[in-house]
Amino acid sequence: MHIDELPTPALWADLDILETNIAMMAQRLPGNRLRPHVKAHKTTAIARLQYEAGHMGFTCATAREVLGLADAGLGHDLLLANETVDADRLTSMARSEARVTIAVDSEATIDAAAAAGIAECVIDIRVGFRCGCEVGEAGYLADRARKAGLEVRGVMGYEGHAMGVVDLDRRRELVEAAMERLLQAHELVGGDLVTGGGTGTHAVNTWVNEIQAGSYVLMDTAYTEQVDQPFEQGLFLQSTVVSIAEKFAVCDAGLKAQGMDHGNPSWREGEILFCSDEHTNLIPEKPLLVGDRVCLIPAHIDPTMAKHQLLHLVRNEEVVGHWEIDLRHW
Amino acid sequence: MHIDELPTPALWADLDILETNIAMMAQRLPGNRLRPHVKAHKTTAIARLQYEAGHMGFTCATAREVLGLADAGLGHDLLLANETVDADRLTSMARSEARVTIAVDSEATIDAAAAAGIAECVIDIRVGFRCGCEVGEAGYLADRARKAGLEVRGVMGYEGHAMGVVDLDRRRELVEAAMERLLQAHELVGGDLVTGGGTGTHAVNTWVNEIQAGSYVLMDTAYTEQVDQPFEQGLFLQSTVVSIAEKFAVCDAGLKAQGMDHGNPSWREGEILFCSDEHTNLIPEKPLLVGDRVCLIPAHIDPTMAKHQLLHLVRNEEVVGHWEIDLRHW
Numbered sequence: 001m002h003i004d005e006l007p008t009p010a011l012w013a014d015l016d017i018l019e020t021n022i023a024m025m026a027q028r029l030p031g032n033r034l035r036p037h038v039k040a041h042k043t044t045a046i047a048r049l050q051y052e053a054g055h056m057g058f059t060c061a062t063a064r065e066v067l068g069l070a071d072a073g074l075g076h077d078l079l080l081a082n083e084t085v086d087a088d089r090l091t092s093m094a095r096s097e098a099r100v101t102i103a104v105d106s107e108a109t110i111d112a113a114a115a116a117g118i119a120e121c122v123i124d125i126r127v128g129f130r131c132g133c134e135v136g137e138a139g140y141l142a143d144r145a146r147k148a149g150l151e152v153r154g155v156m157g158y159e160g161h162a163m164g165v166v167d168l169d170r171r172r173e174l175v176e177a178a179m180e181r182l183l184q185a186h187e188l189v190g191g192d193l194v195t196g197g198g199t200g201t202h203a204v205n206t207w208v209n210e211i212q213a214g215s216y217v218l219m220d221t222a223y224t225e226q227v228d229q230p231f232e233q234g235l236f237l238q239s240t241v242v243s244i245a246e247k248f249a250v251c252d253a254g255l256k257a258q259g260m261d262h263g264n265p266s267w268r269e270g271e272i273l274f275c276s277d278e279h280t281n282l283i284p285e286k287p288l289l290v291g292d293r294v295c296l297i298p299a300h301i302d303p304t305m306a307k308h309q310l311l312h313l314v315r316n317e318e319v320v321g322h323w324e325i326d327l328r329h330w
Numbered sequence: 331m332h333i334d335e336l337p338t339p340a341l342w343a344d345l346d347i348l349e350t351n352i353a354m355m356a357q358r359l360p361g362n363r364l365r366p367h368v369k370a371h372k373t374t375a376i377a378r379l380q381y382e383a384g385h386m387g388f389t390c391a392t393a394r395e396v397l398g399l400a401d402a403g404l405g406h407d408l409l410l411a412n413e414t415v416d417a418d419r420l421t422s423m424a425r426s427e428a429r430v431t432i433a434v435d436s437e438a439t440i441d442a443a444a445a446a447g448i449a450e451c452v453i454d455i456r457v458g459f460r461c462g463c464e465v466g467e468a469g470y471l472a473d474r475a476r477k478a479g480l481e482v483r484g485v486m487g488y489e490g491h492a493m494g495v496v497d498l499d500r501r502r503e504l505v506e507a508a509m510e511r512l513l514q515a516h517e518l519v520g521g522d523l524v525t526g527g528g529t530g531t532h533a534v535n536t537w538v539n540e541i542q543a544g545s546y547v548l549m550d551t552a553y554t555e556q557v558d559q560p561f562e563q564g565l566f567l568q569s570t571v572v573s574i575a576e577k578f579a580v581c582d583a584g585l586k587a588q589g590m591d592h593g594n595p596s597w598r599e600g601e602i603l604f605c606s607d608e609h610t611n612l613i614p615e616k617p618l619l620v621g622d623r624v625c626l627i628p629a630h631i632d633p634t635m636a637k638h639q640l641l642h643l644v645r646n647e648e649v650v651g652h653w654e655i656d657l658r659h660w
Contacts, residue, residue, distance in 0.1 A: 007416055009660060039607060061608045082608060083572035084582070085621045086337055105573050108620035124573075130609055131573035131580050160606070242413035243435055243454075243461035250461050252414070256636045257660075261590045261605070275591070276490070277369060277632050278391045278412060279460055290438035291415045302607050306586045307637065309659055329639055330339060330587075 009253035012312035017234030026053040040214030045323040059212040063089035068327040070098035090116030105133040114148035125185040127157035127178035139188035154193030157182035163200030179207035237296040254278040259303025265296040339583035342642035347564030356383035370544030375653040389542040393419035398657040400428035420446030435463040444478035455515040457487035457508035469518035484523030487512035493530030509537035567626040584608040589633025595626040
């Protein structure tokens, strides 16, 4: 099937780009130097490619992602890089065939993990603006976790505030300051793992021993301004022009079909005016006709993937298959 | 089950509010004066309540919504208020048991509908900033549709730009200007239907003979500033506090669990700092503990409903059931 025959809106990946991105990252951060974050793609089939490229462990944001990878036989070493006190989900993860490690940052999250029979944890350190304990609490929490019967594998810290900074020197400064805190905490906690980072900092964060990058597989538009990103944009939202006005055209892929938190999608053949629920208004460089195809580039892959059931796979404009985006929801 | 036992993030509707909103609208715009827009909730079970309240016809944004309602036996009079040239989907709609009317605004959309065996259409007039033909083209397109064998039921026009205007006089002015154009087009087109409007303009748009409101069932936060809105907010996103910092708390419902195009959610017990993929950072008025529940109010119900599989149903804090959000995707 040619790509123009897909019913729209249709989310598709350029398979050549996807494979190149995965191979390039596996060269930069081989094996266990990368713990790919599946929240970016929520697709077991992509995780399998990352596994085949040598990355045995995965980072997950939800219990759904952990349990899905476990069911798929990809549970060699799964890190839920997220706090939870959900007893049922913790118990399901503890009982799965997978090796599951849970991030904890408080007495409550430690106690919940231990009570559910979780075997291993990392102490999550607040080095950015999201979850994590203070450095000063890390030693106490590690002791408490060990007393509760948990194996403490090390520390985790996500420097999210540095991720999108375009200026390389400034980004490196922010990462260094964050990682200084993480390493201080690591001294108090012990264990082998110092885990953190993401696509935006994968090349400058030399302090952690594993990077939790996810977006690199298909890339966010924000990263294209960063000079040290070798990865190419590989996720596209195919749409059809359904209406033409004097000054704009309207296509059938709107904000229900893509994440809007990083702003409007990009488009190589004109300007994006705005997105509404089921439409995007465009100012094309060359006149369009009703029925023409328009290929949008979603700004943020994580929430975009989470909105679609299927990811179509394209090589040279031919649709060669599709993958179910099977790790969605919670 | 008590609402605090729901695994989070969990989307829930206050059933009392939902029922009151539906009853109140049925009183304001009884029977065929309202053609409820299912794009707001994408849930057959809610459409059935609207049908039982006396509204026999529905407005749809996607073929999926049309076909889902047809399968559920709610296909008495379905309007796809949206242009499409998708031959397969048009054929499926034409072959369904339902009475299906399609919006058209160009030769291409008319020809596609006729070729697929669609029987009826409305001419969509551009009275706002989305789809629709110019008033001056309306008569020609109606003729062309009739020549192609389509029954032309009338005109449609969506004054989306007036919907969120808080000042009532200004809103009425905008609606009047838009509807003047729609009525001009109606004179050229003929037919019984003059359809348009939405929750924001349902009380001031006295020019159309049916209103396409959808959001009123559970309400968007933007509408709460409009003095003429009698409907109450009924959609909530239940989340759990998973991490506490000195100056903020973090709960487990982020931007993958709600539409962000109308901005951050509201929260009655403090301030929202920001949403990330799987978290929302909060400044609570009173100290929170890990494990506490936080009830967010999503800003825009349409894309929020589209992100969840289930809508939980709550009365007096008890979960009394759930509905599948079954008309999602395309």
